Amino acid sequence: MFAKLILTKTKIEAFIIHGCLNYEEAEIVKLRTAKVSREKIADKLHISVSTLDKRIKHLKDVYDEVQRQHPELELPTRLSD
8 A cells, every 4th residue: 555655755754653653663654655565574574474464454544544634744545455
């Protein structure tokens, strides 16, 4: 999902702050928007790809909520899965 969005560094940081993301979640968002593969991200974070997929699903929900609560951020609408 984040790999399909075009987000500026400012919008990524705003999402991280307003979504109250922890370090690992922030890393996932930054790496996915940089188009790093799921396998490489999982390896870097020492988690399985299936665990990463669960975290990405959670981040999608957080993104939707941040987008709804903070329209002033003008986050792009994410495409359906």
